[in-house]
Amino acid sequence: MFDLSGKTALVTGATGGIGGAIAAALKAQGAKVIVTGSTLERAEAAKERIGADVALSANLGDRAAVDALISAADAAGPVDILVNCAGVTRDGLVMRMKDADFDEVIEVNLTAAFRLSRALLRGMIKRRGGRIINVGSVVGATGNAGQVNYAAAKAGLVGMTKSLAREVAARGITVNTVAPGFIATAMTDVLKDEQREAILKDIPAGDLGSPDDVASAVVYLASTEAHYVTGQTIHVNGGMTMGF
Numbered sequence: 001m002f003d004l005s006g007k008t009a010l011v012t013g014a015t016g017g018i019g020g021a022i023a024a025a026l027k028a029q030g031a032k033v034i035v036t037g038s039t040l041e042r043a044e045a046a047k048e049r050i051g052a053d054v055a056l057s058a059n060l061g062d063r064a065a066v067d068a069l070i071s072a073a074d075a076a077g078p079v080d081i082l083v084n085c086a087g088v089t090r091d092g093l094v095m096r097m098k099d100a101d102f103d104e105v106i107e108v109n110l111t112a113a114f115r116l117s118r119a120l121l122r123g124m125i126k127r128r129g130g131r132i133i134n135v136g137s138v139v140g141a142t143g144n145a146g147q148v149n150y151a152a153a154k155a156g157l158v159g160m161t162k163s164l165a166r167e168v169a170a171r172g173i174t175v176n177t178v179a180p181g182f183i184a185t186a187m188t189d190v191l192k193d194e195q196r197e198a199i200l201k202d203i204p205a206g207d208l209g210s211p212d213d214v215a216s217a218v219v220y221l222a223s224t225e226a227h228y229v230t231g232q233t234i235h236v237n238g239g240m241t242m243g244f
Contacts, residue, residue: 002223005030008077009222012060012116013086014050015042017185018135021211022083022218024050029219034076036069036086060086060112061104070119078123081222084113084157085135087150094148102149109153114160117175121168129172131222134161135214136179138237141244154179158233165231174230178217181237184208205238 009026013019014035023046027033033052037043040057047055054076058069073079087109090101117132124130139147140154158177165175182188182199188208191199200206217234220226235241 001225002029002219004081004219004222007080007222008032008034009081009083010034010036010073010077010079010116010120011083011085012036012058012112013135014052015046016085018180018183018211018214019083019085020046020050021215022085022135023052025212025215025219026081026083026222027051027053029223031081031222034073034079060108061088063115066112066115070116073120074123078127079120080124080127080129081131081133082116082120083133083135083218083222084116086112087135087153089147089150091146091150093146097148102152105149106153106156109150110156110160113157117160117164121173124173125168125171130174131226132161132164132173132175133218133221134175134177135218136177136233138179138181138235138240140179141233141235141241161233162231169230172227174221174226176221176226176230177233178214178221179233179235179237179241180209180214181235181240182208183214183236184210203238203240204242207238209236209238 009031011023014023015037034054035046035052036056043055043057058065134157136157137154139151143151161177
């Protein structure tokens with residue numbers, strides 16, 4: 001099951017814990033994997049660590065850099081599976097949030113995903129098949145104080161996913177979102193004990209998830225077995241958002 005042999009996957013944000021796990025899982029299922037990072041040095045390091053096939057760099061907040069990434073990915077592809085995992089945070093209470101902090105988070109987390117999807121869809125439509133998987137967040141459903149920009153971007157991914165899925169379903173292309181909750185990564189490693197305990201109270205499963213939990217959901221959505229699943233948001237959060 002979930003054999004991805006003969007497919008090429010582009011995973012943005014593969015230098016992070018979740019993106020790296022996704023890239024490694026797709027590679028383990030036989031896909032050719034292209035990884036990206038904000039610098040070529042970081043992308044190359046991720047490639048070696050994961051065993052990926054191609055490393056590319058791009059500042060996803062720079063539209064010219066995104067265009068260059070699209071061209072490079074097409075040359076290394078063609079891309080059958082696009083995983084939009086790259087993201088940044090610029091947290092702060094809304095009364096103190098600068099326009100630049102809002103704009104950057106929207107540009108990297110949402111606009112870049114749109115532009116990559118739009119460009120790579122052309123080849124998928126010609127081949128009458130493809131997978132686009134957006135990595136969202138639990139805060140896109142629940143909101144989070146101090147993350148107006150991040151929550152807006154992640155909620156935007158969900159709306160984009162549903163709309164795009166309706167446009168391309170008849171071409172054999174699926175579009176879905178995987179929304180992680182609190183996942184054990186370098187970002188959660190810095191939590192104080194009292195912060196961790198407060199978070200765990202809201203998780204019915206009673207523990208943080210792992211990057212592999214998210215990667216497993218992505219592998220399924222990338223597979224032939226998920227051909228009839230589109231426009232959906234798969235929540236990987238230990239039960240935090242039952243009912244969404």
